[in-house]
């Protein structure tokens with residue numbers, strides 16, 4: 001009887017163990033720690049209006065404008081003789097703290113003012129970039145800038161003239177710049193741009209097909225996505241550098257293009273970028289949480305374009321890269337225990353990169369593939385390895401280009417080696 005009881009207890013114990021284990025592994029993903037509640041519910045949402053405005057204060061001597069693509073500035077006041085304030089609001093109240101701003105400011109007479117940036121539903125994050133022409137940008141001098149961490153504001157000292165000064169969270173990188181880049185790439189005989197769908201506001205979702213493969217033979221595929229999140233300009237600059245290196249005239253890049261098709265969608269959220277959003281598309285949805293339900297036209301367009309690869313016996317997906325920005329250089333690989341194809345690939349190329357740039361700060365944070373993000377969809381759909389490639393908001397642009405170019409070279413070299421094996 002005692003033995004029977006022991007067995008019964010053991011059975012009950014193991015049943016509980018299995019039950020708890022089951023709960024923890026099949027638990028529905030509901031968002032990362034920095035996500036607002038309900039982020040994985042990706043149906044269309046109401047968004048806050050952002051009115052186009054040109055506002056003059058102090059008897060019409062100081063002016064601001066948000067009348068250009070990518071702008072964000074909701075209101076402008078004079079606080080006292082020398083202090084002015086802009087308020088910046090997100091496209092939806094429930095949002096990650098990525099407070100994008102971009103506006104022009106000028107004065108009828110040369111003047112030096114203090115300008116406070118105040119945010120609703122967020123706190124100051126991006127070091128202001130200044131430009132006289134909207135094309136060439138420079139970070140504000142540290143002596144002309146301070147932050148107040150208690151109330152989440154920042155104050156800039158600005159020398160104003162008649163010619164508008166551009167003030168922006170990062171250098172502006174909007175649809176016209178993408179178009180110029182796509183146009184220059186399409187001069188190359190092995191690059192074909194294609195429109196795979198349209199955003200809510202009818203912006204094209206562009207695919208760059210970069211390849212010189214023999215289409216009658218088996219070949220590898222690399223998928224690249226970018227700019228799902230509008231303020232993530234360093235990720236956009238990195239994606240551009242990376243794709244340019246794959247398109248370059250080096251022996252390695254030529255060899256790579258003879259063996260691999262590159263399918264790149266570097267401008268996945270054009271509406272969000274054009275509207276100066278902090279995070280979402282035109283319907284208030286985080287596109288990097290929509291890779292399970294595909295409620296949004298941007299994610300659907302990319303998925304529908306890629307799905308035929310599943311039944312293509314000649315094309316095999318080897319790798320996926322999704323470019324983003326955050327407050328550090330950070331790679332999110334898939335947990336090492338997961339079997340990917342090629343297996344362990346991300347960890348290996350990151351090791352090579354770290355060896356080449358031992359002083360460049362690079363963090364690696366593996367994640368389980370249980371969230372509806374781009375990288376995980378690539379892994380679950382094709383079995384391929386994939387990475388979320390985050391570039392620091394504050395990365396010095398020169399060294400960022402050098403390191404990203406080198407990571408493109410390492411990835412090409414190691415993918416070619418993988419293809420030799422199979």
Ligand SMILES: [Zn+2]
Pocket residue numbers: 228229232288324325
């Ligand atoms: Zn992002």
